[in-house]
Amino acid sequence: xxxxxxxxxxxxxxxxxxxxxxxxxxxxxxxxxxxxxxxxxxxxxxxxxxxxxxxxxxxxxxxxxxxxxxxxxxxxxxxxxxxxxxxxxxxxxxxxxxxxxxxxxxxxxxxxxxxxxxxxxxxxxxxxxxxxxxxxxxxxxxxxxxxxxxxxxxxxxxxxxxxxxxxxxxxxxxxxxxxxxxxxxxxxxxxxxxxxxxxxxxxxxxxxxxxxxxxxxxxxxxxxxxxxxxxxxxxxxxxxxxxxxxxxxxxxxxxxxxxxxxxxxxxxxxxxxxxxxxxxxxxxxxxxxxxxxxxxxxxxxxxxxxxxxxxxxxxxxxxxxxxxxxxxxxxxxxxxxxxxxxxxxxxxxxxxxxxxxxxxxxxxxxxxxxxxxxxxxxxxxxxxxxxxxxxxxxxxxxxxxxxxxxxxxxxxxxxxxxxxxxxxxxxxxxxxxxxxxxxxxxxxxxxxxxxxxxxxxxxxxxxxxxxxxxxxxxxxxxxxxxxxxxxxxxxxxxxxx
Numbered sequence: 329x330x331x332x333x334x335x336x337x338x339x340x341x342x343x344x345x346x347x348x349x350x351x352x353x354x355x356x357x358x359x360x361x362x363x364x365x366x367x368x369x370x371x372x373x374x375x376x377x378x379x380x381x382x383x384x385x386x387x388x389x390x391x392x393x394x395x396x397x398x399x400x401x402x403x404x405x406x407x408x409x410x411x412x413x414x415x416x417x418x419x420x421x422x423x424x425x426x427x428x429x430x431x432x433x434x435x436x437x438x439x440x441x442x443x444x445x446x447x448x449x450x451x452x453x454x455x456x457x458x459x460x461x462x463x464x465x466x467x468x469x470x471x472x473x474x475x476x477x478x479x480x481x482x483x484x485x486x487x488x489x490x491x492x493x494x495x496x497x498x499x500x501x502x503x504x505x506x507x508x509x510x511x512x513x514x515x516x517x518x519x520x521x522x523x524x525x526x527x528x529x530x531x532x533x534x535x536x537x538x539x540x541x542x543x544x545x546x547x548x549x550x551x552x553x554x555x556x557x558x559x560x561x562x563x564x565x566x567x568x569x570x571x572x573x574x575x576x577x578x579x580x581x582x583x584x585x586x587x588x589x590x591x592x593x594x595x596x597x598x599x600x601x602x603x604x605x606x607x608x609x610x611x612x613x614x615x616x617x618x619x620x621x622x623x624x625x626x627x628x629x630x631x632x633x634x635x636x637x638x639x640x641x642x643x644x645x646x647x648x649x650x651x652x653x654x655x656x657x658x659x660x661x662x663x664x665x666x667x668x669x670x671x672x673x674x675x676x677x678x679x680x681x682x683x684x685x686x687x688x689x690x691x692x693x694x695x696x697x698x699x700x701x702x703x704x705x706x707x708x709x710x711x712x713x714x715x716x717x718x719x720x721x722x723x724x725x726x727x728x729x730x731x732x733x734x735x736x737x738x739x740x741x742x743x744x745x746x747x748x749x750x751x752x753x754x755x756x757x758x759x760x761x762x763x764x765x766x767x768x769x770x771x772x773x774x775x776x777x778x779x780x781x782x783x784x785x786x787x788x789x790x791x792x793x794x795x796x797x798x799x800x801x802x803x804x805x806x807x808x809x810x811x812x813x814x815x816x817x818x819x820x821x822x823x824x825x
Contacts, residue, residue, distance in 0.1 A: 329386070329387035329388065329426045329427065329506070329509060330387065330388045330390065330422065330424065330425050330426050330427075331378060331382070331387050331388065331389055331390065331425070331426065331427040331428070331429065331505075331506075331509075332389075332390045332391075332392055332418070332419055332422045332425050332427070332428050332429070333374055333375040333378040333379075333389070333390075333391060333392060333428070333429040333430065333431070334375065334391075334392030334393055334394065334415045334418065334419075334430060334431070335371060335372050335374060335375050335392075335393075335394035335395065335396065335430070335431035335432070336394075336395050336396075336411055336412070336415060336430070336431075336432055336436070336444075336445075336448065337371050337395065337396040337397075337431065337432060337433035337436070337467075338353075338396070338397050338399065338400075338403055338433055338435075338436040338444075339399035339433050339435045339436070339467070339469060339560060339563075339636075339637070339638065340399070340400070340401065340402060340403060340435055340436050340437040340438075340560075340563060340638070341399060341400060341401060341560075341562040341563070341637060341638025341639070341790070341791075342401075342402070342437060342562060342563055342564035342565070342798075342802075343562055343564070343638075343790065343798050343799065344399075344400055344401035344562070344638040344639065344640075344790060345401055345689065345690045346400035346401045346638065346640065346689065347400070347401050347402065347404065348397055348400045348401055348402065348403045348404065348407065349403075349404045349406070349407050350404070350406060350407035350410055350411075352397035352398070352400070352407075353395045353396065353397045353407065353411065356396060356397050356398055356740070357369075357371055357372075357394065357395065357396035357397070358393070358394070358395055358396075359372065359393065359394040360393045360394075361390075361391045361392065361393065361418070367717060368494070368495055368498075368717065369494075369717050370491055370494045370714070370715070370717070371394070371396040371431065372394050372396075372431060373431060373465070373494040373495055373497075373498040374429050374430065374431030374465040374498050374501065374502075375391060375392070375394055375429075375431060376498070377495065377498035377499055377501075377502050378391075378429050378502060379391060381502060385506065387426075387427075387506070390418075390422040390425075392415050392418040392419070392422075393411070393414055393415055393418065394431070395411045396433075398635060398740075398741050398742065399635065399636055399637055399638040400638050400741075401638065402437060402438065402439055403436060403437065403438040403439070403444070404438065404439055405438055405439040405440050405441075407438070408436070408438035408439075408441060408444055409438075412444075412447070412448055412451070415448070415452075416448075416451055416452065416455065419452055419455050419456065420455055423455065423456070424459075425456055425460045426459075426460060426461065426509050427460055427461040427462070427463065427505050427506070427508075427509045428452060428456060428460055428461070428462045428463070429463045429464075429465070429501065429502060429505055430448075430449075430452075430462070430463070430464045430465070431465045431498075432445045432448070432464055432465070432466055432470075433445075433466065433467045433469075433470060434466035434467050434469070434470020434471060434472065434476075434485075434557075434560075435467070435469055435470050435471055435560040435563045437563060437565060442565045442566060442802065443471065443473050443475060443476075443565065443567075445464075445466075445470075445473075445476055446473050446475035446476050446479065449462065449464070449475070449476055449479040449480060450475070450479055453479050453824075458824055458825075461481045461482070461505050461508045461509045462479065462480045462481050462482075463480065463481060463482040463483070463484070463501050463502070463504065463505035463508075464476065464480045464482070464483045464484070464501075465484055465485075465486075465497060465498055465501050466483060466484070466485045466486075466555075466557075467485065467486060467491065468485045468486055468487070468489060468491075468528075468555070468556060468557055468558040469489075469558050469559065469560040470485065470557055470559070470560065471559065471560065471563055471565050471567050471568055472485075472519065472557035472559075472567070472571045472573060473567045474519065474567070474819050474820070474821055474822075477517045477519050477573070477819075477821050478821050478822050478823075478824065479824075480517075481505070481508055481515055482501060482504045482505055482508060482515050482517075482553075482575055483517065483555065483573060483575070484497050484500055484501040484504070484553055484555060484575075485497070485555035485556065485557055485573070487530070487539050487542065487543065487555070487556070488530050488539070489528060489529055489530045489531075489558065489769050490531075490714075490715075490745075490769050490770040490771075490772055490773050491715075491770070492715045492773055494715070500553065504552060504553065504575070513552065513577045513578075514577060514578040515552060515575050515576070515577065515578075516575070516576050516577075516578055516579065516580045516583060517573060517574070517575050517583070517821065518573070518574045518575075518576070518580060518583030518584040518586070518587040518818075518821075519571055519572070519573050519587060519818070519819040519821060520571060520572045520584075520587035520588045520590070520591035520816060520817070520818050520819065521569065521570075521571050521591060521816060521817050521818070521819050522569065522570040522571060522572065522591040522592070522594040522595040522598070522816050523569060523595065523806070523807050523808060523813075523814040523815065523816055523817070524569060524570050524594065524595050524598035524599065524807065524808045524809075524814075525559060525561050525568065525569050525570070525598075525795045525803075525807060525808070525809065525810065526558070526559075526561065526570060526594075526597070526598035526795075526809075527558065527561060527768065527769075528556070528558045528570070528594070528597060528598070529768075529769045529772070531769070531772050531773075531776070534596075534597050534600070535597055538556065538590070538593055538594070538597065539556065542554035542555075542556060542590060545586060549576075549579065549582045550576045550577045550578070550579030550582055550583075551574060551575075551576050551579070551582060551583065551586060552575045552576055552577055553574070553575040554572070554573070554574050554575075554586065554590060555572070555573040555574075555575075556570075556572055556573075556590060556594060557570060557571040557572070557573060558570055559571070560637075561795050562637055562638060562791060562792075562798065564798070564800050564801055564802045564803055565802055565803065566802055566803065566804050567804065568802075568803045568804075568807075569803070569807055570591070570594045570595070570598065571591060571594075571819070572586075572587045572588075572589075572590035572591040572594060573587065574586045574587040574590070584818060587818070588816065588818065591816045592816050595808070595813075595816055598808065599808060599813060604784065605631070605784050605785065605786035605793050606783055606784065606785055606786070607785070607786065607787075608630075608645055608646045608649050608785050608787050609649060611628045611646075611783050611784075611785040612628070612646075612649060612650065612653065612655065612658075612762065614626075614783060615628050615761075615762045615781075615783055616655070616761060616762065618780050618781050619761040619762065619780060620761075621780075622780035623780075624758070624778060624779055624780040625757065625758065625760045625761055625762060625763050625778065625779055625780065626761070626762055626763070626779060626780050626781050626782075626783065627762075627763045627764075627765060627771070627775045627776070627779040627781070627782045627783070628646070628762055628763070628764045628765070628783050628784075628785055629764075629765050629767055629768065629769075629771060629782065629783070629784045629785060630643070630646050630764060630765065630766050630767075630785050630787050630789065631767070631768045631784055631785065631786065631789075631791060631793065632692075632785070632786055632787045632788065632789030632790065632791045632792065632793060633692075633766045633787060633789030633790065633791065634743050634766055634767050634768045634789070634791050635662075635664065635741045635742055635743045635766065636742075636743035636767060636768060636770055637743075637768060637791045638790070638791075639692070639766075639789050639790040639791050640664060640688075640689035640690060640692070640693050640741070640789075640790065641662060641663065641664040641741050641742070641743065641766050642663055642664045642665055642686040642687060642688055642689055642693045643686065643687075643692060643693050643694050643766075643787060643788065643789040643790075644663075644685065644686040644687045644693070644694040644695060644696065644697045645694050645787045645788050645789075646660060646764050646785065646787060647660050647663070647685070647686065647697055647733070647735065647764075648694070648695075648697050650731075650733045650762075650764070651697065651699060651729055651731050651733050654731045654732070655731070655732070655733060655761075655762065656731060656732025656733070656761075657732060657759075657760050657761040657762070658732075658733055658734070658760060658761055658762035658763075658764065659733065659734030659735065659736070659750060659755050659757075659760050659762070659763055659764065660733070660734070660735050660736070660764040660766075661735070661736030661738075661744055661749050661750055661753075661755075661763075661764070661765060661766070662721065662724070662736050662737070662738040662742055662743075662744060662749060662766060663685060663686050663735060663736065663737050663738070663766070664686075664737075664738055664739075664740075664741040664742075665685055665686055665688065665737050665738075665739075666722075666723075666739040667688075668683055668684065668685050668686075668725075668737050669722075669723055669724065669725050669737050669738070669739045670723075670739075671683060672701075672703050672706060672725040672727065672737065673706045673723065673725065675703055676703060676706065677703050677704065677705055677706055677754075678702070678703060679702070679703045680700065680701070680702050680703075681700075681701060681703070682698065682699070682700055682701075683698070683699060683700075683701050683727070684696045684697070684698050685697045685698075685699060685735065685737065690790070692788060692789050692790040693789075694788060699729045699730070699733075700729060700730045701727040701728060701729050701730075701735070702727065702728050702729075703725060703726075703727060704725075704726035704727060704728055704734075704753065704754030704755065705725065705726040705752075705753045705754035706723075706724075706725050707723070707724050707725070707752060707753060708723050709722065709723065710722070710723070710724035710738070710752055710753065711748070711752070712742070712744075712745050712746040712748050712749040712752070713745070713746035713748050713774070714745035714746055714770065714774075715773070719742060719745055719746070720740060720742075721738040721739070721740050721742055721749070722738055722739035722740030723739045724736065724737060724738045724739065724753055725737050725753065726750075726753030726754035726755050728755075734750070734755045734760065736749060736750060736753050736755065743765075743766055743767040743768070743770055743771070744765035744766055744767040744770075744771045744775075745767065745770050745771055745774065746774045747774050747775060747778060749765075750763065757775075757778060758778060763775065763779070764785075768791070794809075795809060795810065796809055796810055
């Protein structure tokens with residue numbers, strides 16, 4: 329058996345002013361055949377799993393290229409087509425193939441391409457024909473289009489948010505692809521549209537129970553896999569929104585029934601409005617009160633300036649409030665400001681200087697903050713940890729203002745994920761009263777265990793918490809909350825000839 333694998337990932341924020349060109353992929357994550365990843369990461373887990381199991385399972389593995397860039401604005405046409413055509417050339421050279429496994433994000437949008445993943449799959453299917461089994465691993469923050477389900481044989485999504493289960497899902501996908509190639513199963517996919525745009529953290533109820541129920545159903549009545557597509561709330565494409573996908577072993581009726589049930593429950597979770605966002609001022613006040621009664625810090629998540637969703641991560645609103653309030657023992661991370669990082673490096677650890685911080689990219693960045701700071705640490709090629717894997721931050725510095733507010737500045741735009749984001753840059757997270765993290769949910773696995781509480785802030789950053797505030801143009805209407813509640817409905821999938 330001959331199996332090919334490649335990865336192409338970008339979460340495209342339709343409302344972000346940050347252009348994403350080829351240099352973003354080449355400088356952030358590009359691996360080509362002959363230089364595969366030495367460890368599994370969220371972005372490369374599909375290829376890594378195929379490579380690691382090839383010899384043991386007895387198939388010939390042909391690696392392709394892996395590309396990933398930090399979430400941002402529209403991908404340029406040249407960048408997408410160059411990476412796509414490189415992978416297509418590798419597929420052609422590897423023929424004949426029995427199987428193709430792709431690690432795709434699922435929310436990539438390029439100039440001229442609303443569905444990059446669907447375009448890539450269509451071109452691969454033209455090369456391989458129906459003989460090859462195509463399996464796809466997607467992030468739940470994807471646009472789960474009908475075209476992808478028609479072109480692929482098996483699609484699996486991460487179940488957890490934060491996405492700590494990427495290796496489990498990669499293994500699940502590989503097992504199903506190989507079983508299909510051997511003729512042991514005949515996968516059939518059923519897709520149901522929840523008609524909602526929302527966010528679905530899986531660490532809390534009721535979404536936690538929904539994920540648990542999905543996992544419990546797998547293996548029963550011919551159901552092989554249940555995936556809950558959250559959708560990407562900042563992706564303006566026709567098929568944006570939450571959907572439920574069920575893969576069965578030739579049991580389409582059971583699949584359709586399960587997909588409908590989970591889609592309806594997704595819609596219920598979204599409309600219940602369980603998110604509780606505080607203003608920065610409210611979050612600081614409540615956080616300090618909680619911290620005063622505990623030996624642990626309180627984590628405040630600034631979800632509106634989350635680089636993991638395409639925001640610049642240089643908004644200064646919360647930092648400004650902390651400095652104005654002289655909130656000693658509060659720290660903010662990460663703020664993306666390569667210029668300020670270079671100036672702090674020039675001054676060196678222990679130096680005191682006047683530094684202009686943040687507020688550089690767009691209106692949603694706010695105004696820069698001018699502060700007297702002490703440089704705590706300067707680290708070349710710094711990292712934080714997510715689910716046991718390193719995430720690079722570029723050259724980074726830890727600072728402390730005269731008011732006692734800690735700041736982590738990074739030269740690579742990243743969201744907060746691991747507590748070593750603070751610890752590695754001279755700030756002891758356990759010793760702070762407040763930890764302000766620029767992230768929506770990927771911080772939770774690392775920060776919740778060390779925190780007395782986790783509070784979510786709705787600031788003035790690019791990532792709106794009320795999705796009606798985005799200037800939508802392409803999404804199919806009606807869809808909640810842009811419109812009154814719209815009924816769930818099945819998505820008709822065409823059979824391949």
